[in-house]
Amino acid sequence: MPARVAALWRHPIKSHGRESLDRVAFSEGQTMPWDRRWxxxxxxxxxxxxxxxxxxxxxxxxxxxxxxxxxxxxxxxxxxxxxxxxxxxxxxxxxxxxxxxxxxxxxxxxxxxxxxxxxxxRVPDRGMTDTDYPSVSILNMASNDALSAAMQMPLSMDRWRGNILLDGLSPWEEKTWTGKTLRIGAVEFEIREEITRCLATTANPETGVRDADTLEALNDVFGHQEFGVYGVVTKGGTVKVGDRIEVL
Known part of the structure; x- marks a missing residue:
């Protein structure tokens, strides 16, 4: 199965809620529109x-x-x-x-x-991402499946607060992408770095209660504390759920 965009999410107020989208128009050098706007x-x-x-x-x-x-x-x-x-x-x-x-x-x-x-x-024309550059967070659903299996419990992708969720990949395939270009339709992202995770991911996104030691599992089972990658838009355009992806 070719790798595709499974979901698109934005977080209008940093750390205060997530919203699902069907399509997003990206601009070169900018964060996802309305993501971490405040x-x-x-x-x-x-x-x-x-x-x-x-x-x-x-x-x-x-x-x-x-x-x-x-x-x-x-x-x-x-x-x-x-x-x-x-x-x-x-x-x-x-x-x-x-x-x-x-x-x-x-x-x-x-x-x-x-x-x-x-x-x-609110900073004009700048989403308040965790990075000091305008980033888009890109996640691999297969990596979440691998972590869920290791922890013997289902983990929602909402724990990771991503922008673009991808399926059809191998677990942890994204760890090989740094320095490469991810193309989705006509849109291109330069993959800058992996995302090192924090305690936020230990909380259940349905209840807001910490119920899964994701950080311990990442470190003990997989030998790292990363999940997903940060990309920078180098060529703008529209990304839709279902779009195929290509790594260059």
Whole structure:
């Protein structure tokens, strides 16, 4: 079976929900549109929101596992985001204008011993990815299957917070891609590096409760802590679910 795009996901507010898409128009040198468009700075953050900043400045699933159970929907015309959580219900708001309601909604998901969410930042024309360059995260579903088998439990791909999910590959095939070009239709991605994983992946994306030591399994069984790769768009165009892929 030829390797194909199995799913496309964006995360409008960094670490605060995921949204499934059927197609995405990528632009050269840019992140996925509306992916990590906003980020939630905590009260100890050292960023003024005018430029990219490291993930340590933001509320995220590695420190607050409850955030991992959020799902999101964007209304691009209105500029609003709807967040849903099994314990918090639903909220629709404009992240640029309606901070207080969001902070009240998210506060119960934040551990009391962690820096609390304080403000939402948005850098023009720059998604707040974990990398200091505009990246797209690309994941291999077969690698997730291999890890699930090793851990003897099903692992949702939602744990990995990816943008482009691929099937039809061999497990860990993506580990050979660094420095190569991934072509999907007319779109091309330069594969920059592997993604080293953090505690966020130990939380169940349905419940927000840590229930699987993914990091220990990666290290002990496979001898590494990577899952997926970061790519940079070098040739723009539209990617659709079902598109074939090619590694050059």
């Amino acid at each position: 980020a939630v700075a905590h009260e100890a953050a050292r960023t003024d929101g005018t430029s990219w900043a490291p993930c340590m400045n933001f509320s995220r699933g590695a420190k607050a596992p409850g955030l991992m159970a959020i799902t999101a929907r964007v209304d691009e015309l209105l500029g609003t985001v709807t967040l849903s959580h099994p314990r918090r219900g639903e909220i629709t708001f404009d992240p640029d204008k309606q901070l207080r309601g969001f902070l009240d909604w998210v506060r119960p998901l934040m551990p009391a011993d962690r820096a609390q969410s304080a403000r939402i930042v």
